[in-house]
Structure formats: C-alpha cells, structure tokens
Amino acid sequence: MxxxxxxxxxxxxxxxxxxxxxxxxxxxxxxxxxxxxxxxxxxxxxxxxxxxxxxxxxxxxxxxxxxxxxxxxxxxxxxxxxxxxxxxxxxxxxxxxxxxxxxxxxxxxxxxxxxxxxxxxxxxxxxxxxxxxxxxxxxxxxxxxxxxxxxxxxxxxxxxxxxxxxxxxxxxxxxxxxxxxxxxxxxxxxxxxxxxxxxxxxxxxxxxxxxxxxxxxxxxxxxxxxxxxxxxxxxxxxxxxxxSVDENTGDVIDETSLASIVQDEGMVSSISSNDVVFKIQIAAGSNKLDLKPYNFKGLSPVTMQEENGVYRYFYGETTNFETAKSLQKEANGKGYQSCFIVAYKNGQKMSLSEAVKSISN
Ligand SMILES: [Zn+2]
Missing domain, CATH: 3.40.630.40 (Zn-dependent exopeptidases)
Structure with a gap:
C-alpha cells in the first residue's frame, strides 16, 4: 500500500x-x-x-x-x-x-x-x-x-x-x-x-x-x-x-509537495528572513571537544551540535549571508580550508541554496 x-x-x-x-x-x-x-x-x-x-x-x-x-x-x-x-x-x-x-x-x-x-x-x-x-x-x-x-x-x-x-x-x-x-x-x-x-x-x-x-x-x-x-x-x-537513504528520498518528496502547497497559498512571504541563520562548519567527528578557542585555532565563538554521536563544530552565527562569507574567509585564514557555510531555520538545517533564496525574497 x-x-x-x-x-x-x-x-x-x-x-x-x-x-x-x-x-x-x-x-x-x-x-x-x-x-x-x-x-x-x-x-x-x-x-x-x-x-x-x-x-x-x-x-x-x-x-x-x-x-x-x-x-x-x-x-x-x-x-x-x-x-x-x-x-x-x-x-x-x-x-x-x-x-x-x-x-x-x-x-x-x-x-x-x-x-x-x-x-x-x-x-x-x-x-x-x-x-x-x-x-x-x-x-x-x-x-x-x-x-x-x-x-x-x-x-x-x-x-x-x-x-x-x-x-x-x-x-x-x-x-x-x-x-x-x-x-x-x-x-x-x-x-x-x-x-x-x-x-x-x-x-x-x-x-x-x-x-x-x-x-x-x-x-x-x-x-x-x-x-x-x-x-x-x-x-x-x-x-x-x-x-536510510531510501527513506530520506521519500521525505524529500513530502517536503517538496508541502512547499508547493505553501507556495500556492501565497504563504512564502510570511517566512521571516530573520529565521535563517548562517554558521560556518569548521569541523566534524566523533570526538567531543571543549569549545575553547585553543581547540579551534583561536576562533571564537564556536558552537557545537551533536547528532547520532557525530559532533559538528560551527564558527560564528549571522543572519547576513555576506557576513557569513567573510566569517568563512576568516576561518579559511586560520587553516580551516574545507570549512563551509551552513544554514539553519528554527534550529533545523536547510540547504544553502534554499536559505539564500528565502532571504532574498
Ligand atoms: Zn593503507
């Protein structure tokens, strides 16, 4: 069924x-x-x-x-x-x-x-x-x-x-x-x-x-x-x-159809740009580190998120995408060459392209 x-x-x-x-x-x-x-x-x-x-x-x-x-x-x-x-x-x-x-x-x-x-x-x-x-x-x-x-x-x-x-x-x-x-x-x-x-x-x-x-x-x-x-x-x-990938494929479809319903009802404009927060993911792994600057090449503030035993470490937090880009550059300069920008909305991770789109609305 x-x-x-x-x-x-x-x-x-x-x-x-x-x-x-x-x-x-x-x-x-x-x-x-x-x-x-x-x-x-x-x-x-x-x-x-x-x-x-x-x-x-x-x-x-x-x-x-x-x-x-x-x-x-x-x-x-x-x-x-x-x-x-x-x-x-x-x-x-x-x-x-x-x-x-x-x-x-x-x-x-x-x-x-x-x-x-x-x-x-x-x-x-x-x-x-x-x-x-x-x-x-x-x-x-x-x-x-x-x-x-x-x-x-x-x-x-x-x-x-x-x-x-x-x-x-x-x-x-x-x-x-x-x-x-x-x-x-x-x-x-x-x-x-x-x-x-x-x-x-x-x-x-x-x-x-x-x-x-x-x-x-x-x-x-x-x-x-x-x-x-x-x-x-x-x-x-x-x-x-x-x-888990098979299950997620189903989820994506649900989200997409939900998004189109929201769009149809003209609700997109009600999404406040303040809800989207950008952070710079600088590291990830199964080791829990103290959020002290010396553990992150002097970067501060660093926040952490744990999911299924994997810890992700983020530098900075901003609602402005341009600021996020300069934070990324700064982290690059400290040696985090592979760091990247991630976007969150109401605590939920979202795709970066979606986030950028939503703030430009
Ligand atoms: Zn080998």
Missing part, C-alpha cells in the same frame, strides 16, 4: 528505486605496494580479503551492484580507483585499509574527507597518500597535490559538501558495528585529506580496520574470523545506510 502511494506521488522516485544501488569496494594497496607490514602481516592481503567478503555479502541483495577497484593482488593507481567509482556513477565508495604506528595504538577508525587540523590525523593521511610515489607518473597525475601541505589542495567543492553528511553517516554506522557487536576499540569517525576520497564524487569513506603493528589486533585482522567480522560490520552498515 505504502509503496503504491509513493509511486503514484512520484514516478521519478519509482524510477530511481528500480536502479541498482552501486557500491564501489576499494581494497587498499596491492601488487608491488604491500601497504604496511606491521608484525609481519600484509595490509594489501587483509584489505582484499575483507573487501571480497563484504562484496559477497552485499551481492546477496538484488538491489545492490558491487564494483571492485581490484579483485586480485594487483597494483591500481590511486586516481584510477576514484575514476572507476565516478565512471560507474556509484552511490557509495568504501576504501579498506589497515593502520600502523610505532606505539601500542590500536582500534578502528573511519575517515571522511575534510580537515580538522589534528597532527596525528595528518600522519595517517600522509601515509596512505604516499602510495602515489609508487606510481609511474605521479608528478603528472597528482600535480595539484602537495602532500606536505594538504591544506593547500583540499578546496571542498559544493558537491563534496553535499556528500559530507552522508559520508559521516555511513562512517558512524560502520564504527558503531565495529564497536557494538565486534567489541573493537573505537577511535572514532575522523576527517582528513585522503587523495582517494578527494577524487570521488559520491559519499565516500576510508576504513582503517585496525593496527597490524599491535600484534593482537594484527592477528585478529589476519584471521578468517576477524575478516569475516569486519566484513559483516561494513556490509551491515552499507545496508543500513541504503535503507
């Missing part, structure tokens, strides 16, 4: 729904790039094994199409991985890796594209990005990237901004599964500039399944049971994510 109703409201939704949900699974490294070899375990083999298991689980769902960047032990250039996903017009990109550190650090973390200015976070991105040096034409293919200063190349486009919330949502679901049923140590959802994530134009995450350098964790990840557990956590998160 419900399905029929949706189809009758929107043939577009029905069309979209009949299209398969494409998931690109990216096993990190491969071929002459072994990845890290902590405790003698091989990142490239573990990543591939987990990815193949995720794929096998997802393929049982007839609405999902799985695309691999590699299915065997071969070397794939980083930019080719993104290209495969973009050309497939995939709905999701999931890259799987294993971590390493010269300490007893352990636990799982899932990354989305962005900058949070944390030095330790920079290390992981640098390590994963450095694989481009193993490629033949890296000077040409990555000319725009200066690996020593990731801030210089981030420049999130509007499109990537659109994907950030979805990427964080998936990342959170993956981490929750790792720490829930599997009881892995949670290192959280984090942001940094991973080239492989920068090149895709869809919600994208990079999963660090654990530290091979920490022997008990390396042993777990190298075992069939461990790989099975990690794989089913990722697969379940993808399915839960798909479900």
């Amino acid at each position: 419900i399905a029929l109703l949706i189809i009758s409201i929107s043939p577009i939704y029905a069309q979209q729904n009949s299209k398969k949900f494409k998931v690109v699974l990216d096993a990190g490294h491969g071929g002459h790039d072994p990845g890290n070899m902590g405790s003698g375990f091989k990142e490239k083999d573990i990543a591939l094994s987990i990815v193949l298991k995720v794929g096998a689980m997802l393929q049982k769902n007839k609405d999902i199409e799985v695309i691999y960047t590699r299915k065997t032990d071969k070397f794939v250039d980083l930019f080719v991985r993104g290209k495969i996903a973009n050309e497939a017009e995939a709905d999701l990109f999931v890259s799987v890796h294993c971590n390493a550190h010269n300490s007893s650090a352990h636990g799982t973390e899932t990354w989305v594209l962005g900058l949070d200015g944390n030095k330790r976070n920079m290390e992981v991105a640098k390590k994963e990005n450095s694989v481009i040096y193993l490629e033949e034409n890296y000077e040409v293919n990555y000319a725009q990237y200066d690996l020593n200063s990731p801030e210089s190349f981030i420049g999130l486009t509007m499109m990537q901004e659109e994907y950030l919330d979805q990427s964080i949502l998936l990342a959170k679901m993956i981490q929750d599964n790792f720490t829930g049923s599997l009881k892995r140590k949670d290192r959280g959802v984090k942001q940094n500039v991973f080239i492989v994530l920068h090149q895709t134009v869809m919600p994208s995450v990079l999963v660090e399944t654990g530290f091979l350098t920490y022997k008990p964790e390396g042993k777990y990840l190298n075992s069939n049971g461990g790989q099975q557990g990690m794989a089913s956590s990722i697969a379940k998160a993808v399915l839960a994510y798909k479900k």
Whole structure:
C-alpha cells in the first residue's frame, strides 16, 4: 500500500528505486605496494580479503551492484580507483585499509574527507597518500597535490559538501558495528585529506580496520574470523545506510509537495528572513571537544551540535549571508580550508541554496 502511494506521488522516485544501488569496494594497496607490514602481516592481503567478503555479502541483495577497484593482488593507481567509482556513477565508495604506528595504538577508525587540523590525523593521511610515489607518473597525475601541505589542495567543492553528511553517516554506522557487536576499540569517525576520497564524487569513506603493528589486533585482522567480522560490520552498515537513504528520498518528496502547497497559498512571504541563520562548519567527528578557542585555532565563538554521536563544530552565527562569507574567509585564514557555510531555520538545517533564496525574497 505504502509503496503504491509513493509511486503514484512520484514516478521519478519509482524510477530511481528500480536502479541498482552501486557500491564501489576499494581494497587498499596491492601488487608491488604491500601497504604496511606491521608484525609481519600484509595490509594489501587483509584489505582484499575483507573487501571480497563484504562484496559477497552485499551481492546477496538484488538491489545492490558491487564494483571492485581490484579483485586480485594487483597494483591500481590511486586516481584510477576514484575514476572507476565516478565512471560507474556509484552511490557509495568504501576504501579498506589497515593502520600502523610505532606505539601500542590500536582500534578502528573511519575517515571522511575534510580537515580538522589534528597532527596525528595528518600522519595517517600522509601515509596512505604516499602510495602515489609508487606510481609511474605521479608528478603528472597528482600535480595539484602537495602532500606536505594538504591544506593547500583540499578546496571542498559544493558537491563534496553535499556528500559530507552522508559520508559521516555511513562512517558512524560502520564504527558503531565495529564497536557494538565486534567489541573493537573505537577511535572514532575522523576527517582528513585522503587523495582517494578527494577524487570521488559520491559519499565516500576510508576504513582503517585496525593496527597490524599491535600484534593482537594484527592477528585478529589476519584471521578468517576477524575478516569475516569486519566484513559483516561494513556490509551491515552499507545496508543500513541504503535503507536510510531510501527513506530520506521519500521525505524529500513530502517536503517538496508541502512547499508547493505553501507556495500556492501565497504563504512564502510570511517566512521571516530573520529565521535563517548562517554558521560556518569548521569541523566534524566523533570526538567531543571543549569549545575553547585553543581547540579551534583561536576562533571564537564556536558552537557545537551533536547528532547520532557525530559532533559538528560551527564558527560564528549571522543572519547576513555576506557576513557569513567573510566569517568563512576568516576561518579559511586560520587553516580551516574545507570549512563551509551552513544554514539553519528554527534550529533545523536547510540547504544553502534554499536559505539564500528565502532571504532574498
Ligand atoms: Zn593503507
């Protein structure tokens, strides 16, 4: 009954729904790039094994199409991985890796594209990005990237901004599964500039399944049971994510039809421009930070909003879009190169284009 109703409201939704949900699974490294070899375990083999298991689980769902960047032990250039996903017009990109550190650090973390200015976070991105040096034409293919200063190349486009919330949502679901049923140590959802994530134009995450350098964790990840557990956590998160996207598609339709009703009744002018507030989103992640200027490169005031365990940090607040733009510039100047303007109305997040439209009315 419900399905029929949706189809009758929107043939577009029905069309979209009949299209398969494409998931690109990216096993990190491969071929002459072994990845890290902590405790003698091989990142490239573990990543591939987990990815193949995720794929096998997802393929049982007839609405999902799985695309691999590699299915065997071969070397794939980083930019080719993104290209495969973009050309497939995939709905999701999931890259799987294993971590390493010269300490007893352990636990799982899932990354989305962005900058949070944390030095330790920079290390992981640098390590994963450095694989481009193993490629033949890296000077040409990555000319725009200066690996020593990731801030210089981030420049999130509007499109990537659109994907950030979805990427964080998936990342959170993956981490929750790792720490829930599997009881892995949670290192959280984090942001940094991973080239492989920068090149895709869809919600994208990079999963660090654990530290091979920490022997008990390396042993777990190298075992069939461990790989099975990690794989089913990722697969379940993808399915839960798909479900939430499917549900949201329905919501959007409801909002649109509601908006057209409001418009018909000539109520648009009653929306007060004072209701729209702009803020600058400077960081997001699963870590709760004190709202002190020293945690935000001197910026103040910073506000925080928590949703499903993800904390978003905002600089400033204004009802004037031009002021918002200068606040963004200021945050840029402090090193938040990927910060962006968000709009809220009566405490509810709204799309920026809608917000700008509504204040110009
Ligand atoms: Zn890796």
